[in-house]
Each structure stands twice: as structure tokens, then as C-alpha cells.
Amino acid sequence: MSARFASDQPSGLSNHIKNVAIVGATGRIGTHITRTLLATGAHKITALTRPSSSPLPADVTRKEIDYTVPSTLTSALQNQDFLIISLSATAPRDAQTKLIAAAAEAGVKWIMPSEYGTDVAARPDVGQDILLGPGMLAARKQIVDAGMSFVGVACGPWYEFSLSEGERSFGFELKQRRVTFYDRGETKITTSTWPLCGEAVAKLLSLPILPEGASDEQPTLSRWRNQSLRIGSFFISQREMFDSVLRVTGTKEEDWEVQYEDVGERYERAMKGVREGNMALFGVMLYARVMRGDGASDLEQGKANAVLGLGEESLDKMTKVAVAMAKEKQ
Ligand SMILES: NC(=O)c1ccc[n+]([C@@H]2O[C@H](COP(=O)([O-])OP(=O)(O)OC[C@H]3O[C@@H](n4cnc5c(N)ncnc54)[C@H](OP(=O)(O)O)[C@@H]3O)[C@@H](O)[C@H]2O)c1
Numbered sequence: 109m110s111a112r113f114a115s116d117q118p119s120g121l122s123n124h125i126k127n128v129a130i131v132g133a134t135g136r137i138g139t140h141i142t143r144t145l146l147a148t149g150a151h152k153i154t155a156l157t158r159p160s161s162s163p164l165p166a167d168v169t170r171k172e173i174d175y176t177v178p179s180t181l182t183s184a185l186q187n188q189d190f191l192i193i194s195l196s197a198t199a200p201r202d203a204q205t206k207l208i209a210a211a212a213e214a215g216v217k218w219i220m221p222s223e224y225g226t227d228v229a230a231r232p233d234v235g236q237d238i239l240l241g242p243g244m245l246a247a248r249k250q251i252v253d254a255g256m257s258f259v260g261v262a263c264g265p266w267y268e269f270s271l272s273e274g275e276r277s278f279g280f281e282l283k284q285r286r287v288t289f290y291d292r293g294e295t296k297i298t299t300s301t302w303p304l305c306g307e308a309v310a311k312l313l314s315l316p317i318l319p320e321g322a323s324d325e326q327p328t329l330s331r332w333r334n335q336s337l338r339i340g341s342f343f344i345s346q347r348e349m350f351d352s353v354l355r356v357t358g359t360k361e362e363d364w365e366v367q368y369e370d371v372g373e374r375y376e377r378a379m380k381g382v383r384e385g386n387m388a389l390f391g392v393m394l395y396a397r398v399m400r401g402d403g404a405s406d407l408e409q410g411k412a413n414a415v416l417g418l419g420e421e422s423l424d425k426m427t428k429v430a431v432a433m434a435k436e437k438q
Contacts, residue, residue: 114318123320125189125218125313125329129154129171131207132194134162136269137224140306141192142168148310156184156207175203181210190218190313204247212254218329219258221247224305226398226405227262227336234404237375238394239382252334259312259329262336263300264405265398270299271349271430272437276391278399279346280353282434285364287353290371290399293346297399298407301341301426304418308339311416327415338407341421346399352427371400 114123128145132138133155145151146167154169164170171184185191191211195203204222211219221244228235228244235241244260251258270277279288287293317329354360378393398405412418 111318113322113324114316114320117318123316123318125151125317127152127154127187127189128192128313129156129185129188129190129216130192130194131156132192132196132222133157133164133168135194135196137266137302137305138192138194140302141194141309144303144306144310145313148314150314154184154188156181175200175206178206178210181207182213185211185214185216188214188216190220191216192220192309193222194224195222201243205250208247208250208254208256212256217256219251219256220309221251221258221260223260223336224263225265227338227407228260229336230262231404234397237397240394248334257330257333259332259334260336261305261309262338262407263305263308264298264340264407265300265395266305267299267301267341268426268430268433269302270395271353271427272433273391274434274437276389277395278349280349280434282353282357282431285359286367287346287350287364288367288369289346290369290374290396291401292368293350295371295399295401296343296345296348297405298338298340298343298411299405300339301421301429304339304341304421307418308337308412308416311418312337332412338409338411339413339416339418340407340411341426342423343406343408344423348423349427352423353431356424356427356431371396375400 111117128151130138130142130153133142134157142153145153146165154171155164156171156173159172173180173184193204193207223244226234228241232241248258271280275281275288312329315327315329319328375393375396378389378396381389382393
């Protein structure tokens with residue numbers, strides 16, 4: 109049974125997270141998390157990375173790991189307080205399982221599993237429909253069963269990434285000036301930018317771990333023990349994204365090719381393709397499901413932005429970032 113208050117702990121035990129290990133520091137969300145954590149100056153960051161991977165920021169300790177040799181994971185995780193896992197969706201399924209097992213063996217107390225999307229615990233039906241939920245719930249269970257604690261980040265689809273990814277995600281082909289609205293494009297979803305995700309993780313890991321005592325009402329890391337940390341930059345519909353795109357690009361609706369698709373039919377069509385082995389339709393399936401009008405990606409209730417002191421962001425500024433990203437991609 110974990111201590112409830114810092115005052116219950118043996119003296120000399122720190123009430124703050126200092127040593128943070130991260131898997132995926134070279135990746136999309138991991139880069140932002142690493143950069144923001146480094147900027148706090150309060151954490152010592154160790155990146156667990158495959159030998160073939162990209163260079164890391166100078167202040168990060170590099171530990172090369174081999175998933176086929178579990179002792180390399182356990183040894184890299186010695187003396188770490190918190191393990192952040194941000195593994196590619198294409199990484200082998202057992203990579204996270206092996207990391208969790210190694211973390212338990214090394215004595216790590218906290219893990220942030222590779223989630224960063226829907227609130228899988230609150231909406232297991234959505235998790236099931238997008239095929240990723242059962243694996244995420246199993247990882248959470250593995251962590252708790254091994255006597256560790258987790259915090260899962262629920263941030264909805266990444267805003268600038270999803271807007272710039274083409275028709276398959278938010279429906280926008282920015283360079284071609286084409287948009288597909290799901291139903292009427294009026295379903296609001298919670299969506300987060302990469303900088304917000306990075307800031308949220310850095311703020312969370314900078315909190316005291318436990319309250320000092322029963323009267324201490326300051327936010328603590330343990331407030332989110334074995335729960336989802338809900339965050340969001342914008343609660344927004346495709347129509348509202350489109351308005352922002354028009355402002356940022358200085359174009360008018362008549363400059364765009366606008367089409368509509370029933371979101372339920374879009375999901376069924378894409379899922380049929382996925383089941384037949386067409387993994388190119390996985391993203392189409394996933395976004396169609398989370399953007400269906402049943403609150404699948406509505407994370408507004410219980411959102412932690414204010415408690416963590418996360419700043420407000422400018423929608424148009426982040427749309428501009430997406431427009432620039434699309435120029436590189438599509
Ligand atoms: N909310 C959203 O819109 C959204 C979108 C995409 C992803 N996500 C979620 O965010 C998390 C991270 O995704 P990401 O896009 O940031 O990941 P990513 O950039 O594609 O990859 C992250 C890291 O995974 C490691 N990796 C890649 N291939 C691997 C392999 N075959 N075996 C072992 N490790 C491998 C690499 O680390 P090293 O090279 O350093 O070993 C890489 O830096 C996932 O949970 C994903 O589901 C959310």
C-alpha cells in the first residue's frame with residue numbers, strides 16, 4: 109500500500125521526481141516532452157534508444173537498448189523514478205510489455221504508458237472500435253499488477269499534426285485546397301498541440317508526488333495515480349478548423365473543394381479495408397471513429413489544464429504551423 113502523505117514516508121525520501129527515463133525521445137511527441145522536461149532544469153533525463161536511432165539533445169543521457177536482450181532494458185532503467193514511454197505505433201506490440209517488466213525489475217515507481225490519444229478507461233467502447241484500447245488497458249493492468257503506478261495522457265488527436273496529415277485525419281488537404289467534412293463537420297472534439305502535451309508532462313512531473321498532509325490541497329502527481337490525465341488545446345469542430353484555415357491562408361470557402369461523407373459509413377468502409385489487411389486505412393478508421401458525434405473525443409470534463417497552469421494557445425498560430433507542415437508533407 110503506497111503512502112498517502114509525504115509525512116508518512118521514511119525521512120530522506122524525496123517527494124519529487126528527479127530521474128526521468130524516456131523511450132521515444134527521438135520521436136514526434138517524445139521530442140516535445142524531452143525538450144520541455146529539460147527546460148524545467150529539475151529533471152535528469154535518460155533516453156532509452158535503439159543503437160540505430162537519431163542523435164539526442166546534449167543534456168540527455170543516452171542508453172542504448174536491445175529489445176531482444178531484456179537485461180539491457182533493466183540496466184538502463186536503474187535509479188529511474190519515472191519512465192515515459194512514447195513508442196511508435198509501428199513498434200512491435202511486445203516492446204512496451206518488455207519495458208514495463210524491466211521497469212518493475214529495476215524498481216521504477218511510475219510509468220506513463222504509450223497512449224496520448226483517447227481516454228481509454230472512460231471510453232473502452234471507443235478503444236475497442238479503434239483496436240488500440242484493449243492493448244492500452246492491458247499495459248495499464250500490467251503496470252498496476254507489478255506494483256507500479258501509471259498516468260496515461262489523454263489529449264485527443266494532435267492538432268497541427270492531424271490538420272497537416274491530409275484527408276485521412278481531420279479531412280483537410282491543405283495544399284490542394286480540399287476538405288471532406290464528416291457528416292456536417294460540426295462535431296466538436298478535444299485536440300491538443302505537441303507543445304501543450306510537452307508542457308503538460310513537464311508540469312505534471314514537476315509537482316510534488318504526495319500531499320504533505322491531509323490539509324495540503326496543492327496539486328500532486330498522485331492525484332492522477334492510475335488515471336488518465338486529460339488535457340486539451342482546442343475543443344473544436346472541422347468547420348471551426350476550416351474557418352481558421354481560411355483566415356490563415358487568406359482564402360475564401362469558394363476557393364476550396366468541399367465534400368461531405370457520412371462518418372459512420374466512413375468508419376465502416378475504412379474498418380473493412382483494415383480487416384482485409386489494408387493498413388493505409390487504419391488512420392481513416394481511427395479518426396472517423398473518434399470524430400463521430402458521440403463524445404468519443406470530448407475530454408473537456410475533468411480537463412487538467414487549469415490545475416496544471418497550462419497557458420492558452422492561439423488557434424490561428426497553430427493552424428499556421430499546420431499549413432507550414434503540410435507544405436513539407438503532402
Ligand atoms: N494523438 C494523436 O494524434 C497521435 C498521433 C500519433 C501517435 N500517437 C500516439 O503517440 C505515441 C507516440 O507516437 P509517435 O508518433 O510520437 O511515435 P514515433 O515518433 O513514430 O516513434 C517514437 C519512437 O518509437 C521508437 N520506435 C520506432 N520504431 C520502433 C521499432 N520498430 N521498435 C522499437 N522502437 C521503435 C523510436 O525510438 P528510438 O529510435 O529512439 O528507439 C521512436 O523515436 C503512441 O502511443 C501513438 O499511439 C498519438
